[in-house]
Amino acid sequence: MAIRNNINNKTEDITIDPGASGNAIFKYAAATVDFFATGVEDADDSYRIAPASTVGAGDIYITTSAGEITMPLQPAVLTDAHTEDANVTGDGTAYTVAFPDEIFDQNNDFATPTFTAPVDGRYHIQVELQVQNGATGGNVESVNIVTSNRTYYVRSLPCNEQLAGFLGPNAWIGITNTCFADMDATDTVTIAWTSTGGAKVDDVKRQSFRCLLVC
Amino acid sequence: MAMQNSVNNMSNWLSLGPADSGDHWCQFAVNGVNKFRQGVDDTDNTYKISIGNALGTNDTSVTTHYGEITKPLTPAFLAYLSATASNVSGDGTAYTVACNTEVFDQGGDYNNGTYTFTAPVTGRYMLFGSIYYITSVDGGEQIALNLNTSNRTHYTTSLPTNERLAGFYGYASAIGISYTVLAEMDAADTAHSTAAGDSGNKTDDVKGDATTVYTWFAGYLAT
Numbered sequence: 001m002a003i004r005n006n007i008n009n010k011t012e013d014i015t016i017d018p019g020a021s022g023n024a025i026f027k028y029a030a031a032t033v034d035f036f037a038t039g040v041e042d043a044d045d046s047y048r049i050a051p052a053s054t055v056g057a058g059d060i061y062i063t064t065s066a067g068e069i070t071m072p073l074q075p076a077v078l079t080d081a082h083t084e085d086a087n088v089t090g091d092g093t094a095y096t097v098a099f100p101d102e103i104f105d106q107n108n109d110f111a112t113p114t115f116t117a118p119v120d121g122r123y124h125i126q127v128e129l130q131v132q133n134g135a136t137g138g139n140v141e142s143v144n145i146v147t148s149n150r151t152y153y154v155r156s157l158p159c160n161e162q163l164a165g166f167l168g169p170n171a172w173i174g175i176t177n178t179c180f181a182d183m184d185a186t187d188t189v190t191i192a193w194t195s196t197g198g199a200k201v202d203d204v205k206r207q208s209f210r211c212l213l214v215c
Numbered sequence: 216m217a218m219q220n221s222v223n224n225m226s227n228w229l230s231l232g233p234a235d236s237g238d239h240w241c242q243f244a245v246n247g248v249n250k251f252r253q254g255v256d257d258t259d260n261t262y263k264i265s266i267g268n269a270l271g272t273n274d275t276s277v278t279t280h281y282g283e284i285t286k287p288l289t290p291a292f293l294a295y296l297s298a299t300a301s302n303v304s305g306d307g308t309a310y311t312v313a314c315n316t317e318v319f320d321q322g323g324d325y326n327n328g329t330y331t332f333t334a335p336v337t338g339r340y341m342l343f344g345s346i347y348y349i350t351s352v353d354g355g356e357q358i359a360l361n362l363n364t365s366n367r368t369h370y371t372t373s374l375p376t377n378e379r380l381a382g383f384y385g386y387a388s389a390i391g392i393s394y395t396v397l398a399e400m401d402a403a404d405t406a407h408s409t410a411a412g413d414s415g416n417k418t419d420d421v422k423g424d425a426t427t428v429y430t431w432f433a434g435y436l437a438t
Binding site: 014017024180 | 227228229230231232239241254255260262278279280281282283284285286287289291293318319321341343345347386389390392393395426427428429431433434435
């Protein structure tokens with residue numbers, strides 16, 4: 001015969017119900033510290049996980065009553081800036097791109113120009129640059145995602161120096177790169193832009209970096 | 216009046232705490248068989264959901280006290296081409312991009328002999344592909360990188376090759392092409408990448424390397 005629990009006298013479930021307004025919480029606690037709380041936030045009927053004695057502040061995981069799931073503290077970064085870095089490559093210099101304007105940085109893992117992995121995991125990384133090649137600048141470009149474990153290389157379109165007939169001199173070119181990278185805790189990511197075959201007169205005009213801990 | 220439970224004598228919360236070292240957890244079992252356990256792993260104070268009856272083994276979700284959540288068993292893979300594949304297209308041949316070296320393959324769903332990912336469950340998958348395509352003088356004039364899933368083909372990118380743009384950037388140059396697709400896949404559906412250059416001879420290459428990642432295929436179960 002199945003043993004009934006002595007909380008709600010059931011065999012297959014345990015119900016936490018304050019019987020009035022208020023959160024309904026399941027806590028995992030040590031002797032003096034509340035380590036984690038899971039349960040329902042009465043204010044909006046969401047299910048939450050928090051590293052605290054209750055939910056509703058500093059939540060790690062939120063499921064709404066409609067089923068949407070968000071993770072407000074999951075490592076996630078977006079930067080987007082129109083900041084000119086002039087004369088940084090064109091002669092083969094691998095320029096480490098700076099990303100000055102953070103739109104968001106959940107978990108505070110980014111400090112330009114470097115993202116540092118807080119935990120072992122798989123990270124989705126994206127970069128988008130808009131660059132301008134000078135008349136005597138480089139002819140072949142690459143934007144590399146440089147992680148501690150390996151480098152992800154992408155070859156760009158020919159620059160406007162070579163495509164002057166199409167774009168005219170000093171036009172801008174957009175270059176993107178994406179990877180899904182394995183990173184250990186404290187591993188880093190930077191972005192290197194290299195333009196070769198000319199003089200060091202090529203500029204970064206706009207820069208955006210994105211990174212998300214996936215799993 | 217709310218009924219107070221008999222564990223910690225409270226009505227709106229239930230607490231598990233060993234009051235000394237050790238995990239504290241809630242076990243879900245069916246007919247005497249332990250299915251899932253959730254709780255705090257005392258070794259690192261993370262909150263885990265684990266298959267079976269032990270935290271720290273077969274963890275499906277790990278949440279740190281700082282809010283990072285990892286899912287060590289969710290389908291996710293990255294594989295790349297470890298050496299250049301020569302003369303694979305240019306004449307319209309759809310070359311199956313041979314990403315033969317796995318960096319990781321959570322779930323074991325990627326086959327590095329057929330270069331195919333097989334979805335283990337029905338869901339939405341984020342899939343990525345990128346190639347470094349090297350054209351030759353008599354090779355193809357335009358190239359495309361496709362993601363081929365059981366449900367549909369995602370025709371991603373086509374660019375003129377250096378054969379067509381030779382006057383601008385010379386012969387035997389290279390072009391990077393990539394895609395990112397959120398694809399719907401049913402369990403047992405497959406996905407792989409193909410690259411094709413056409414209107415020329417089969418003299419085009421796809422670059423690979425043992426250390427630097429030039430040509431790769433990756434994905435994960437998003438939702």
